[in-house]
Amino acid sequence: MQISSFRRTLPTAASCGLALLSLGLGACAASDEQVREDVLIEAVVPAATISHDVFFTFREPTDASIDGLIAACEKLRILPGVMHLTAGRRDPAQTRDVNEQTFHVALHVEFEDQAAYDAYSPHPVHQALVKEFIPLTSAVVVYDALIGDM
Incomplete structure (x- = not known):
């Protein structure tokens, strides 16, 4: 099996909660100052x-x-x-x-x-x-x- 990987930076749950409370937004809006976590997403690509x-x-x-x-x-x-x-x-x-x-x-x-x-x-x-x-x-x-x- 082949595995292809890419990294995507996502806001943490805490930073989403702060953004929602402070801005009154219905969605998570993360800024550069907010703590972010690095999430590795692996897509499994089946080989023949x-x-x-x-x-x-x-x-x-x-x-x-x-x-x-x-x-x-x-x-x-x-x-x-x-x-x-x-x-x-x-x-x-x-x-x-x-x-x-x-x-x-x-x-x-x-x-x-x-x-x-x-x-x-x-x-x-x-x-x-x-x-x-x-x-x-x-x-x-x-x-x-x-x-x-x-």
């Missing part, structure tokens, strides 16, 4: 994050293999830098011409930055998923994209 979408197709899909893969995907949630993760079955009700029908499980992960994405693949939790489920698949398709501010 990485969207990682994976579509798994089993050679011989079973409810047990699909449920097992989804459960294994959910374990990836604990990895450092994972901002959002969801996994689930293909929705058989979505049958428009543009809907891909060949996959069985979809995984969507958003990483906070490139470093988090780079640490994901070699992580032991990810490697356990690969070792157990990739031999059962006939296809794994990955789409990675930058999302957010760039």
Whole structure:
């Protein structure tokens, strides 16, 4: 995340009260003689994050293999830098011409930055998923994209 900062001088509550009482004003009017406090205002500017979408197709899909893969995907949630993760079955009700029908499980992960994405693949939790489920698949398709501010 990028943080941009700027300083703004604001009158203190005491100086506002004095100005209101002495001048009978409805707003705070501070002069150079009044005590001021320096307030640091930080604006958080989100950097681009990485969207990682994976579509798994089993050679011989079973409810047990699909449920097992989804459960294994959910374990990836604990990895450092994972901002959002969801996994689930293909929705058989979505049958428009543009809907891909060949996959069985979809995984969507958003990483906070490139470093988090780079640490994901070699992580032991990810490697356990690969070792157990990739031999059962006939296809794994990955789409990675930058999302957010760039």
